[in-house]
Amino acid sequence: MRGAKGSPRQPGRREADDERATGGDTESLEYEEDDLPDLIMNIEDDVLDDRENEDAENIGASEDLQVARDSLQNTTESYLKLQQQAKQREQLDCTRFKNTTEHWLHLFCEKYECPSRICDPGWLLFSRSCFLLTNTKLSWEQSKDLCLSKQGYLAIANHDQVQNFLFEQAKEMAYWIGMTDSLTEGNWIWMDGSKVKDGITFWGPGQPDNAWNRTYRTPENCGLMRQRQWFDEACDAKYPAVCEKNAIRLHLIFQRMMRLR
Structure with a gap:
């Protein structure tokens, strides 16, 4: 009994278990904390990738829109050019027609009743x-x-x-x-x-x-x-x-x- 009393105190099973449990918990927490920066970086990379994809899509859509605008502008310019040419031809034809017999006949028949055929x-x-x-x-x-x-x-x-x-x-x-x-x-x-x-x-x-x-x-x-x-x-x-x-x-x-x- 005395010897038992005089012997150094050995840690009890309960303390060892607590230490082991505590040590295990500490190790687990340290692992999770070490992984946290990587997790955050992965999340940031995903967000950046999504933003880059979105920006690329926006850039592609902007380029398509610009191409459509350029095409519409070219078509409009071509149409206006053709319209101007048609107007010039019409003016030229009118000028030529005003110097013909038919023009004077038309003016005459606007004022007087005319037959369907004349000589x-x-x-x-x-x-x-x-x-x-x-x-x-x-x-x-x-x-x-x-x-x-x-x-x-x-x-x-x-x-x-x-x-x-x-x-x-x-x-x-x-x-x-x-x-x-x-x-x-x-x-x-x-x-x-x-x-x-x-x-x-x-x-x-x-x-x-x-x-x-x-x-x-x-x-x-x-x-x-x-x-x-x-x-x-x-x-x-x-x-x-x-x-x-x-x-x-x-x-x-x-x-x-x-x-x-």
């Missing part, structure tokens, strides 16, 4: 054509050239109404008209290449007879109207002529004006 001064309107009875006596070929110089052609009277109208205008005078059989004898054709109708009633008695003309020493291969009938005549004979051309259609002029406005 140049001196020409007579019938149906869809204008007719001019010339005063100069020329050969058939010369008369054809004269009509061409007036933007017309020798008259094509391939309808009864047209021929009767020309008979009324010609009275008793003789005029060249646009038919000939100079290419093939007996095959009478009009200026536009169409064939003179068989059995036409406007030929005079015994016509066409292709008689030999002693004056011009040629056969008679060109068409002449006289005394409300047709005759074949030597093409070198001298007569006035009937020219024909299409009437001016006013509605086309007005449509053109509307397009130029």
Whole structure:
């Protein structure tokens, strides 16, 4: 018992356990504290990475927006340029149109009532054509050239109404008209290449007879109207002529004006 009392005091199991427990707790706390900076840095890195990704996305979106703005600006500039060019062409067309006959016709018809078709001064309107009875006596070929110089052609009277109208205008005078059989004898054709109708009633008695003309020493291969009938005549004979051309259609002029406005 005494020996027991005199022996050095050994730590008890409970203190050892407490120390062990305390030491274990201290070691655990020290580990967690050492890891804390790394944990904070990892969190900061994640936050920075998120911010960098977000900034990159924003930068990409800004670049896309700038590209879209540049494209829109280029498109707008191109459109304005084309619009300006169209306006300049329109002004040029208007300037040219103001110096034409059609412009004066338009101004006239704005003030007065006009027919749907009209003719140049001196020409007579019938149906869809204008007719001019010339005063100069020329050969058939010369008369054809004269009509061409007036933007017309020798008259094509391939309808009864047209021929009767020309008979009324010609009275008793003789005029060249646009038919000939100079290419093939007996095959009478009009200026536009169409064939003179068989059995036409406007030929005079015994016509066409292709008689030999002693004056011009040629056969008679060109068409002449006289005394409300047709005759074949030597093409070198001298007569006035009937020219024909299409009437001016006013509605086309007005449509053109509307397009130029």
